[in-house]
Amino acid sequence: MKKIFVIIVxxxxxxxxxLSPWLENLDAADKQQQLDLRWQAYGGEADVKFMYSKLRDMxxxxxxxxxxxxxxxxxxxxxxxxxxxxKLELQMPYGNIEKITAGILQINSNFSMSFGKSTIKVSSFSxxxxxxxxxxxxxxxxxxxxQDNSHLFTIDSVHIEYDKEKQLLLMxxxxxxxxxxxxxxxxxxxxxxxxxxxIHTYSKLTIPENAKRELKGLTCASRPLWSPDADxxxxxxxxxxxxxxxxxGADKIVIAPSARLKNVGTADVPWWQQxxxxxxxxxxxxxxxxxxxxxxxxxxxxxxxxxxxxxHAFLTINSNCTLNCGNVHILWIGCExxxxxxNNDSSFALGxxxxxxxxxxxWENCGSFFDPKPCTGNHRFSxxxxxxxRLTVYTDDxxxxxxxxxxxxxxxxxxxxxxxxxxxxxxTIAPTDSGFGWEMNMGGTFTNGAALDNYVTxxxxxxxxxxxxxxxxxxxxxxxxKVIDLGGGLY
Numbered sequence: 001m002k003k004i005f006v007i008i009v010x011x012x013x014x015x016x017x018x019l020s021p022w023l024e025n026l027d028a029a030d031k032q033q034q035l036d037l038r039w040q041a042y043g044g045e046a047d048v049k050f051m052y053s054k055l056r057d058m059x060x061x062x063x064x065x066x067x068x069x070x071x072x073x074x075x076x077x078x079x080x081x082x083x084x085x086x087k088l089e090l091q092m093p094y095g096n097i098e099k100i101t102a103g104i105l106q107i108n109s110n111f112s113m114s115f116g117k118s119t120i121k122v123s124s125f126s127x128x129x130x131x132x133x134x135x136x137x138x139x140x141x142x143x144x145x146x147q148d149n150s151h152l153f154t155i156d157s158v159h160i161e162y163d164k165e166k167q168l169l170l171m172x173x174x175x176x177x178x179x180x181x182x183x184x185x186x187x188x189x190x191x192x193x194x195x196x197x198x199i200h201t202y203s204k205l206t207i208p209e210n211a212k213r214e215l216k217g218l219t220c221a222s223r224p225l226w227s228p229d230a231d232x233x234x235x236x237x238x239x240x241x242x243x244x245x246x247x248x249g250a251d252k253i254v255i256a257p258s259a260r261l262k263n264v265g266t267a268d269v270p271w272w273q274q275x276x277x278x279x280x281x282x283x284x285x286x287x288x289x290x291x292x293x294x295x296x297x298x299x300x301x302x303x304x305x306x307x308x309x310x311x312h313a314f315l316t317i318n319s320n321c322t323l324n325c326g327n328v329h330i331l332w333i334g335c336e337x338x339x340x341x342x343n344n345d346s347s348f349a350l351g352x353x354x355x356x357x358x359x360x361x362x363w364e365n366c367g368s369f370f371d372p373k374p375c376t377g378n379h380r381f382s383x384x385x386x387x388x389x390r391l392t393v394y395t396d397d398x399x400x401x402x403x404x405x406x407x408x409x410x411x412x413x414x415x416x417x418x419x420x421x422x423x424x425x426x427x428t429i430a431p432t433d434s435g436f437g438w439e440m441n442m443g444g445t446f447t448n449g450a451a452l453d454n455y456v457t458x459x460x461x462x463x464x465x466x467x468x469x470x471x472x473x474x475x476x477x478x479x480x481x482k483v484i485d486l487g488g489g490l491y
Contacts, residue, residue: 020098021334022321028218034093037208038101041169042087044203046107046127048078048176051197051342053246053385058191058436061114072347072385073197080109082203088129090169094215096324097160097317100129100140105201115186122146127155127201135240137260137336139319144176144199152182155199157240157258157340159315161328162205164213172200175258175340190434195243198342220325223332224268226281227416233265234288234331234414235422238446242408242429243341244438245390253438254390255306256344257292259410262320262336264422269331269414273314275365275379279329282415285365288313289356289413290339294393294429295451297404300484302455305397305406309389310356310413311339312349312363347382350389359475361415395438398431406430407451408442420476426451456480 023031051073052066066076086106091099105127112121124147133141134156144153153176161170176197183192207213240258247253263269270286272279279285293307315328322334331337343349351369356362366375370382383389398406411424428443447454456467458478467480483491 020320020324022219022324022332023093023098025322026215026219030212031093033210034212035091037091037093037211038089039092039208039211040087040089040103040206041105041203042082042206043084044082044168044201046080046082046105046109047200048080048109048111049074049076049198049200049342050078050176051195051246051345052076054194054244054437055113055196057247058188058194059115060186060188060191060196063112063114070385072383074342074346074348075385078109078111080107082107082201086126088169088203092162092211094326095162095164095211095213096215096326097139097162102129104128105203113186115188115191118186118188120146120152120182120185122152125152127199135238135260135338137237137262137317137319137338139317142174150181150185151179152185153177154179157338157343158317159338159343160317161315163202167205167207169203169205170201171203173340173343174199175342188436190436190439193439194437195241195341198340214326215324219323223323223325224280224327224330225266226270227267230267231265231418232267232269232414232416233263233418233422234269234412235262235264236260236410236412236425236448237262237336239408239410239425239427239442240338241341242427242440242442244431244440245341245345246386248387248392251396252387252392252394254345254387254392255294255408255440256308256341256391257408257410258338258340258344259290259292259412260336260338261412261423263331263333265418266333267416268323268333271313271316271329271331273329274312274370275377276329286362286415289361289363290344290410291353291413292344292391292408292410293451294391294406294408296397296400296406297455298400298402300482302452302480306391306393307353308344308391309350309352309383311344311346312351313339313412314349345390347385347388348379350383352389356413358413361413361417395433398438399433405454407454408440409451421450422448424448424450426454450478452478452480456482 068075083106088103127142130141142155155174159172178191238260245254272285289310294305316337318335323332367373409426425448430441469478
């Protein structure tokens with residue numbers, strides 16, 4: 001009689017997790033123990049916010065319809081429960097979120113999207129973390145997978161935060177990028193790669209019994225270290241995407257970028273949300289101010305086509321840090337941060353440029369656009385849902401046949417920054433109208449500095465071109481000029 005042995009081999013794979021520099025350099029006896037622990041996030045709610053006006057411009061309908069159709073898209077919420085049985089596992093040494101290492105979040109939903117005769121109904125979906133985030137500054141990128149296992153959205157620019165008081169994992173301001181699969185299902189090719197909304201989640205946290213929730217002493221013993229005792233130097237390291245956000249009438253559109261930055265200085269940088277209690281080092285609600293503009297070169301001239309107000313920054317995810325002492329309202333040295341397209345169209349965060357003292361990097365909340373006098377100390381007003389404090393541009397300017405190049409420039413204005421030129425940067429764009437919206441066709445290279453530098457190289461001094469930066473006691477400005485030889489002694 002033959003005996004048959006069935007051997008079952010279970011293969012397991014543990015992903016080798018690269019450590020951020022602050023962990024590589026940390027000399028703590030319990031470091032490996034804290035790295036090996038896994039915090040778990042489960043249950044809670046997911047809040048989906050579609051850009052209804054942009055989708056209408058693309059002739060896409062969403063059901064249910066928005067509750068507030070005449071307000072900005074971020075006033076409208078589709079809130080769905082997250083299954084208590086689904087969970088994410090997180091590597092959170094000393095309470096700092098490093099990686100999502102496993103798991104999914106499963107959400108029961110009820111919405112549909114339609115274009116022409118094509119309709120997609122989403123009765124449930126899962127948020128599945130990708131093996132690696134799509135951007136170097138991101139902590140995680142998710143796939144949005146529906147009940148039919150279709151990958152409908154890619155989700156990035158995640159503002160991820162550990163709420164210590166409530167023991168919650170918060171993931172906010174996540175951009176929804178439409179995938180090729182969604183475009184195919186709706187038979188709408190122009191939809192691919194468009195940001196058409198945001199998703200926010202909160203989940204409960206199960207914290208391992210021996211997990212430390214903050215890092216005390218050691219490398220954080222003498223932090224934060226502020227200017228002027230150290231140098232503030234924040235660098236804009238990428239404009240990740242440039243997106244058409246919506247139409248304004250028949251001849252103008254709103255455009256917004258995403259932005260990524262890094263603290264390359266030796267000082268920690270305050271990132272206090274506006275109207276929060278006065279905090280060090282300036283005894284106010286100091287935070288950076290992000291702004292952006294579009295320029296073009298045409299017929300030998302350099303022109304500005306449009307500019308935004310300022311986006312008041314309010315939180316930093318502190319990824320890839322050299323030092324991380326656990327406060328999301330301080331950008332620690334070496335840390336990176338992201339702000340997505342949807343966040344940069346936030347009515348709540350966008351205000352006018354004129355309120356900023358650019359050379360000093362200061363702003364007063366009392367008497368501001370958000371809290372006019374008599375001041376209450378509260379955020380009372382926000383930008384409208386269309387064009388207020390947004391970058392708007394005439395579409396004819398984007399498609400002029402005489403355009404040589406078009407640039408999207410972004411700049412983080414930060415108090416006491418020692419180098420404003422690495423805090424700004426630009427990419428080329430080549431906008432095209434699909435008939436259902438605009439594709440910005442962003443160039444492959446991000447460059448630090450002002451877009452004007454591409455017109456005339458800085459410090460050029462010649463008979464046909466010149467560029468000079470002039471510093472005064474009130475700030476600095478750059479002047480550039482080109483001379484074009486028209487022939488026959490004409491210039």
